[in-house]
Amino acid sequence: MGPVPPTKSGVARHTAALARELALAHETRVWSFRRLYPAFLYPGQSEVSDGFAEGAVSARPVLDGINPMTWRRTVKEIRAFGPDLVVLPAWTFFLAPALGWIAKSLRRSGIECCMIVHNAIDHEAAAWKSRLSLWQLSKASRFVTHNRDLADQISAVFPDRAVTVFPHPVFDDFPMPQGTLQREAEMEFLFFGLVRPYKGLDILLEGFALSDRKDARLTVVGEFWQGEDDCRRQIAALGIADRVELIPRFVSDAEAAEYFARADVVVLPYRSVTGSGVIPTAYHYGRAVVASDLPGLADVVRDGETGWLVPVADPNALGKLLGQLKRSETEVAGKRAHEFGATLSWEGFAHCVAGTADGTAHLASVATGTNGSIPERSTS
Template sequence: MRIAIIGPTHPYKGGIAQHTTELAHRLAARGHEVRVESWSRQYPARLYPGQQRVDTPEGTPFPATSYPLSWRRPDSWLRLGRRLRGPGTPGSAAAADLVVLVVVTPIQAPAYLGILTGLRGLAGPRGRAAGTRPSRAVLALCHNVLPHERRRIDEPLVSAVLRRCSAVLVHTDPQAKLAAELTAAPVRVAEMAPHLWTAADQDPARSGPASEPTRGPASGPAREPARELLFFGLVRPYKGLDVLLRALAAGPEDVRLTVAGEFWGGIESTRALVAELGLGERVTLRPGYVPAEDVPALFAAADALVLPYRAGTASQNVDLAHLHGVPVVATRVGTLTTSVRDGVDGLLVPPDDPAALAAALRRLYEPGVLAGLRAKVAPPDIDSAWDGYLDAVLEPC
């Protein structure tokens, strides 16, 4: 099958770009003819206040990748859609049998709609209005159907895209319910497969699935607690760093916290809250993109990763922590409720509740609790997870 994946990949950074790249590798390893169609300019810099690109790949780049799309060139949207439709039948040399449209943000909806316009045939399927849906099968792969922090225009923009696709793939049941409210197209659910990376996993000659990252010990020798916690990743309001800081102030007095990641919209409000809570000696802020080679040391120094999200769908950070043998303290939102086993390899608390999170941090440092959690941490079964995920992607539209 000829498959075109439209989405971000290297040199763009972050989990969605990593997932797009790994999806391409895994589909190619199954024998499909795969291309990644990506962005030369993804969106205006003013709309993303952090670092968009990196020099060192986060994993192995997919060789059959081109960059025809630009947010400021609407002609590039239409031209890509027409090229993927091909000059004739679905078996023609230029055509894609399946187009996977990676839905990242409503900001890109006009570009998606331009691509879908180019994909439309002269007549729609029987029973549908001609030209409503593309003549090629199009799967909308939604990492989040709608943003965590929404604007009024987001819902109609995303709905316009999803209604023109053949099927929609989401990662959780609540997201499936949300998608079904926006489109009559079939909606399928598959748990997001891990797309983990390390500095060692960057062989540019590789053409198959990503080599399995070096795994930290799931249950290494017992060690004394470092009294150090980690918050890792892009800092945005819905991720609840302010909740964690308030919990830290009310929790064990000698526990420290490292915050490593880009700060969406600036760091000053966080610095002010740290000072207000008297945590200046206990909180280390490490703003900016964290390169792959620095990730193992961050997790090795931490007793636990803390994910105090107010809302969420799926997070790769749980798998990343477990890959390094680190338990997770998280809130009961999205897939965190199932990927963290409360009292087994982590602790779960209600969202947006500093008192409950403070109590969980005190429990974490009760005698034997941390060691017991570390002993039960198991690395993710990456290959099995991807097998199921690919089956969902390739299900007929």
């Protein structure tokens, strides 16, 4: 259960990828949303996009986040199907009442409910929003998440529930780039994804200016929920308008492929995070990553191998690193990132969700580097 494409959301892509993998070994049905939020609560341009790659899953678009009648209908349909396991996402307070009520109702019928926790509480959430999110979590039978720090937080609140950890798998449904974007500089940096304050774009802009690289270019690709005017003013004030390209919208998968292909490094200067789908996408395209040293990112970024970690909210440290990077270094790191990403499979994650494997050992292997050396990727 969860949003699926064409809904514009990393969670939607995640739900679809997992459903496809589960369907290879289990009878699987998907219930999705016909509407996540009322239009006045969605600050973006639209909830949906027609720019996704092929491979969407078949789903029942029954749920409405603010219509309890659709919650009851969903529960009735799922009970009629009679599953052994229902998988639900947890990522935003707004849908916590719907998803929590559904989980509670299904568990009363003896159906196990596994929640995939993308965020235990909303980024930048008020206390009442956090309470709603925790209420949803309290209705789960068990949990799966993508980073150990978040798992520890969940276990502290729900010590009687099992929590399995598995790194965010690499999306493998993105199209191959066609090489339609020409390089504009010796070093190309990319910031990708929905722009929200916790993602630290302002930190990146300041760090990029401090790097004082005249041979570098920063491309920002993502829809702004808020702050686009502030961003443009900051770019102008820093005097970097001639070296920053702003694409303030949701882009199709085909367009995304071109931006990742042109980049040398993908930068995630986040202030806080519990995980990111941008890193596995970068790894899919063989691109090195610069990321804040946060638990949700450091679990999958091997410092000095697949990318580099920098102190959180430190534009000086970020600028120093960006100023020092060489293309020869980023090319090697990108090859290693691609090979490392191949170990983060949807098959392994699906086993964890289905309850047939424990991902904790895999995460320990990822974190400590015990998977062995990463071979160079052929350039042929």
